Amino acid sequence: EPEVTQTPSHQVTQMGQEVILRCVPISNHLYFYWYRQILGQKVEFLVSFYNNEISEKSEIFDDQFSVERPDGSNFTLKIRSTKLEDSAMYFCASSTDRGVYEQYFGPGTRLTVT
Amino acid sequence: RKEVEQDPGPFNVPEGATVAFNCTYSNSASQSFFWYRQDCRKEPKLLMSVYSSGNEDGRFTAQLNRASQYISLLIRDSKLSDSATYLCVVNIANNRLAFGKGNQVVVIP
Numbered sequence: 001e002p003e004v005t006q007t008p009s010h011q012v013t014q015m016g017q018e019v020i021l022r023c024v025p026i027s028n029h030l031y032f033y034w035y036r037q038i039l040g041q042k043v044e045f046l047v048s049f050y051n052n053e054i055s056e057k058s059e060i061f062d063d064q065f066s067v068e069r070p071d072g073s074n075f076t077l078k079i080r081s082t083k084l085e086d087s088a089m090y091f092c093a094s095s096t097d098r099g100v101y102e103q104y105f106g107p108g109t110r111l112t113v114t
Numbered sequence: 115r116k117e118v119e120q121d122p123g124p125f126n127v128p129e130g131a132t133v134a135f136n137c138t139y140s141n142s143a144s145q146s147f148f149w150y151r152q153d154c155r156k157e158p159k160l161l162m163s164v165y166s167s168g169n170e171d172g173r174f175t176a177q178l179n180r181a182s183q184y185i186s187l188l189i190r191d192s193k194l195s196d197s198a199t200y201l202c203v204v205n206i207a208n209n210r211l212a213f214g215k216g217n218q219v220v221v222i223p
Binding site: 031033035041042043044045048050055056058089091095098101102103104105106107108110 | 146148155156157158159160163201207209210211212213214215216
């Protein structure tokens with residue numbers, strides 16, 4: 001069964017450093033997403049991406065964040081200058097279409113900012 | 115009002131028993147609804163979509179009440195492996211999901 005994959009599984013970085021989280025969505029999916037979950041809290045939407053551009057983003061997704069699909073398979077989330085409060089689990093998801101279609105999540109990258 | 119509200123529990127359920135919980139959502143324009151399961155420190159995994167007519171998948175039954183804006187999940191004949199957090203998820207825009215905090219279920223032998 002096809003699945004979303006993410007690397008690395010755990011990233012430790014110092015405050016102020018840039019990090020890039022990588023995802024490979026399911027191959028025939030067209031919509032890609034990033035969510036985050038701070039420990040003990042609910043999953044929060046960050047951004048959705050379709051046809052090589054952002055289709056929607058939340059208030060959390062400020063200028064420090066960017067997304068890119070650098071090739072036909074990878075989908076990346078970059079945080080330019082990490083803060084302590086960026087420590088969270090970051091999940092990538094993908095779906096075949098938008099709206100009613102189910103989103104499938106990758107295993108996540110645990111980001112720890114020290 | 116929060117987009118999706120759930121009573122976090124925990125719900126301690128004897129093995130073999132039935133457990134049910136609801137969630138409420140605030141956006142009356144929402145068109146699609148899901149239950150996801152999340153194990154500790156793992157990703158949300160799709161359990162089932164929730165349709166207007168209600169739907170069943172084995173021991174799991176989901177219902178949607180649009181008038182009252184709530185969604186329910188019922189688990190029959192609980193197994194130890196059902197212990198997890200069940201996330202109520204609502205599509206609040208074209209491709210943006212809103213999650214509840216989850217109902218934590220602990221199945222006790």
